Amino acid sequence: MGGSKSTSATSAEAEVFSLSASVAEMEAMAKKLRRHIVTMVGKAGSGHPGGSLSAVEIVTALYFKILRHKPLDPQWEDRDRFILSKGHAAPLLYATLAECGYFPVKELLTLRQMDSRLQGHTDRTITPGVEMSSGSLGQGLSFALGAALAGRVDGRGYRVYALLGDGECNEGQVWEAAMATAHYNVDNLTAVVDNNGQQIDGWNCDVMNLDPFVGKWQAFGWKVIEVDGHSISQLIDAFKEAQKVKGQPAVIIAHTVKGKGVSFMENNPDFHGKAPNAIEMELALKELE
Amino acid sequence: MVEEVSIREAYGKTLLELGMENQDIVALDADLSRSTMTRFFAREFPERFFECGIAEQNMIGIAAGMAAAGKIPFASTFAVFVPGRCFDQVRMSIAQPGLSVKLVTTHGGLSVGEDGTSHQSIEDLSLICSLPGFSVIVPADAIETTEAVKAAAATLGPFYIRLCRPKLPLVYSEDYQFKLGKAAMMRQGGDATIIAIGLMVKAALEAARNLEREGIYCRVLNMSTLKPIDEAAIIQAAAETGAIVTAEEHLEHGGLGSLVAQVVAKNRPVPMEFIAIKDTYAKSGKPSELLERYGLTDKDIERGVKSALKRKR
Numbered sequence: 001m002g003g004s005k006s007t008s009a010t011s012a013e014a015e016v017f018s019l020s021a022s023v024a025e026m027e028a029m030a031k032k033l034r035r036h037i038v039t040m041v042g043k044a045g046s047g048h049p050g051g052s053l054s055a056v057e058i059v060t061a062l063y064f065k066i067l068r069h070k071p072l073d074p075q076w077e078d079r080d081r082f083i084l085s086k087g088h089a090a091p092l093l094y095a096t097l098a099e100c101g102y103f104p105v106k107e108l109l110t111l112r113q114m115d116s117r118l119q120g121h122t123d124r125t126i127t128p129g130v131e132m133s134s135g136s137l138g139q140g141l142s143f144a145l146g147a148a149l150a151g152r153v154d155g156r157g158y159r160v161y162a163l164l165g166d167g168e169c170n171e172g173q174v175w176e177a178a179m180a181t182a183h184y185n186v187d188n189l190t191a192v193v194d195n196n197g198q199q200i201d202g203w204n205c206d207v208m209n210l211d212p213f214v215g216k217w218q219a220f221g222w223k224v225i226e227v228d229g230h231s232i233s234q235l236i237d238a239f240k241e242a243q244k245v246k247g248q249p250a251v252i253i254a255h256t257v258k259g260k261g262v263s264f265m266e267n268n269p270d271f272h273g274k275a276p277n278a279i280e281m282e283l284a285l286k287e288l289e
Numbered sequence: 290m291v292e293e294v295s296i297r298e299a300y301g302k303t304l305l306e307l308g309m310e311n312q313d314i315v316a317l318d319a320d321l322s323r324s325t326m327t328r329f330f331a332r333e334f335p336e337r338f339f340e341c342g343i344a345e346q347n348m349i350g351i352a353a354g355m356a357a358a359g360k361i362p363f364a365s366t367f368a369v370f371v372p373g374r375c376f377d378q379v380r381m382s383i384a385q386p387g388l389s390v391k392l393v394t395t396h397g398g399l400s401v402g403e404d405g406t407s408h409q410s411i412e413d414l415s416l417i418c419s420l421p422g423f424s425v426i427v428p429a430d431a432i433e434t435t436e437a438v439k440a441a442a443a444t445l446g447p448f449y450i451r452l453c454r455p456k457l458p459l460v461y462s463e464d465y466q467f468k469l470g471k472a473a474m475m476r477q478g479g480d481a482t483i484i485a486i487g488l489m490v491k492a493a494l495e496a497a498r499n500l501e502r503e504g505i506y507c508r509v510l511n512m513s514t515l516k517p518i519d520e521a522a523i524i525q526a527a528a529e530t531g532a533i534v535t536a537e538e539h540l541e542h543g544g545l546g547s548l549v550a551q552v553v554a555k556n557r558p559v560p561m562e563f564i565a566i567k568d569t570y571a572k573s574g575k576p577s578e579l580l581e582r583y584g585l586t587d588k589d590i591e592r593g594v595k596s597a598l599k600r601k602r
Contacts, residue, residue, distance in 0.1 A: 077359070124357070124386045131357065136381045142347045143382060146354020146362075153315065153337060153360070173378070176347035184339075 014073035021064045026232045030060045034261045035288050036095035036108055042281035044112040050271040052092040054196040054256040061235040063096050071101035074128045080158050081147050083132050085140020086165035087121040094118050102129040138171025145181050148189040160189045167199030170208045181249045182221025190242040191251040196258035198269045222251045229254025262287055293456040297395050299431035301326025303438040304363055308334050317352050317364040319345050325365035325395045346375040352390045353382035362390050368397035368410035368451050372417050383447050384420040391441045397451040398538030405573040411566050415543025417449045418516050425449045425516040429490035430459045433513060436467030455576050458491050470514045472522035478506035481594050482526035482533050486512055486545050489536035496590035520552050527557035532597040534562045536590050541565040560600035562593035
């Protein structure tokens, strides 16, 4: 699979990450990322497997097919930015960054340990490739909008992608940002909602009903694209369609399953923020072979 | 009669000037650009001004994202809304990552006046000083405001500059050299030290002048940089004058008085008095009436000095 072939970490020589992967290769990568997530969280003894597993295909499609980025030069000024607003999906982002070559894959096993660069929630000050310190929900779309407006003011061609949780959309700030993004006719930003239907206390509709969810985004001035969030090809098509939307922002509502890929974690809010024990970890990894 | 000058206007004009010099400077406001005076910048550089509407949390996030992309954002609204309304956004989007966002708030303190409790920002300094990495400045007049805003633009990292609504008498002349993190000696004296910020600096100077007539010689320090605080100047004042009175337009808890007391207690314990609002909310009134009612006048400072002196060894 693609990757930066540069052996030097200097900014000028670092190459743009190859986006030549096939759908089949990305599907294999998605499975690999799921194994990393289960192993990392299991070893750490705490963390958020459910919302990491649901967004695997979204993040895989982005990093291996859509984003222009340089793993050996994470601060490359013209890079596309990926803002993980749902910061509890940090294990997924770390696994992806490691597989892209931002840092060694073996470092993934240090998740949540003292002195690790892989904090419980993302920290932009210490992890190569992490754009935003998140974990307090609702803040990522505003941050992404700031980066998108800065790119527009500077005449840079980069795009900004923000990944939000559906439960996260309970936060009022998300809608402040949604209003402002449309107000400024921002079209170099794509939001993606990992619409897995669940949050810590249960199903969204019972905790705090978001419906009509599509209608809300449309009413706020957004072009809405709905996809199966576990279909790499649908996601890639949606990202490309979103790039073509001009004069308004686009949001991809990706219908997903919380805990996807591990039968006993699927649609089980218990695994929102609980690590698998040793036996569960073994079972999960067997399912992901 | 000393000339009174709007420190908000000084901010607006300085921001405009900085915008002419540096393309990376952008400004944001939350529907108060006429009051905060960011409108000067907005008129000249509409493409670099971002009106965020009445949505402060979002404004903080946008500013943070811009800073992460290399801009130098100045975000303004009333001090009562930032950091109070959006403390977690300031904490996680700006302070933790140490992003170079410059928060310049106006209408701080009691002197906002008639608008009453909801608009009187008397906790903001405590909140913002609790955040690691923030530099916090409360200028004493228009000249210092200009210098502080320039220093914030030229220095990496997050800044909070708190301005008040009323025009303030000048305490400095044009040749004043603001030094970030350094207290300014406004008046020499050996009997006690008054450490003040913002509009209380003028009151401190008047108190010192009045006390001199009674044979009490006060040192006056303007501690305009609240954070990082000038520990050396505080320790020196404690050692050389043996009594300290702080004066601020803020609650007694968590502001200038608390910060100075920590330094004093740790290094050179001396009697202290705290001229500040005492654990209460204020009401509507004229600024001068409010300052008098809640104990923030030169007379209150004089009483504080005398009280501290009684306990001085």
